[in-house]
Amino acid sequence: MERGVTRLRFLDRLRGWAAVVVLLHHLFVDGLPANSFMAYRALWAKVFFLNGVLAVSVFFVISGISLSIRYLETGDARALGRIAAGRYLRLALPIFAICAVTYALLVSGLIPAAAQRPFPLDQFLAFTPTVEGLLSFSLLKVFVAYSGAESYDPPLWTMTYEFFDSFMVFALIAYLRPSRLRTCCWPCCSCC
Secondary structure, three states, X not given: OOOOOOOOHHHHHHHHHHHHHHHHHHHHHHHOOOOOOOOOHHHHOOOHHHOHHHHHHHHHXXXXXXXXXXXXXXXXXXXXXXXHHHHHHHHHHHHXXXXXXHHHHHHHOOOOOHHHOOOOHHHXXXXXXXXXXXXXXXXXXXXXXXXXXXXXXXXXXXXXXXXHHHHHHXXXXXXXXXXXXXXXXXXXXXXX
C-alpha cells in the first residue's frame, strides 16, 4: 500500500499466507510433483495450506483493496490516475524478468526440450524460444492474449484477469465513491 495510507496489517498477514501457499502449490503440485499423489490436484484443492486457487483468489481481493484504498480515503482522482498509469509497469517488469530468466534457461539448455522432460512437465515450454517471442509474450500477450502454448511461465495465466480487473476496480470506485449508492466503506476510511 502507498505511503500516507492507513496500513491494514491483517492484509499483510493474509497476503503472506497466500504467497506461501501459491509458492508451495506451484512447486509441489504444478511444478515438481514427486509422484501421482502430489500431482492429484483435486485433493490439494481441499487442503487449505496447498490450495493455490484459493490463494490466488485472496490475492485478487487484496489487490482490489490495495488499489482502491487511497482513493477511497482521499478522493484524490489524480492519485487514482497515477496508480492506474503505473499498474502496467508494476506488473510488466517482474513478468518480463521471470520470462527472461526462463528464456535464458531454455536457450542455455538448463531447461531441456519438452520431449526430454517427464510428464506433466513436458506440456510446458514446448516451443522454440526467440527474443521476439519473449518480448511479445511478456510485454503484451500475457495481458491481452494469454496462450499457454506461448507462455514462458504457465502461472501467468492470471495476469489477464489481474490486469483487466485492476481497471474495472479503478472504474468502479471512481464511479461509486462520490455516489450515494455506495453502501460499504472500509473501517479505516473517513470518506463516509
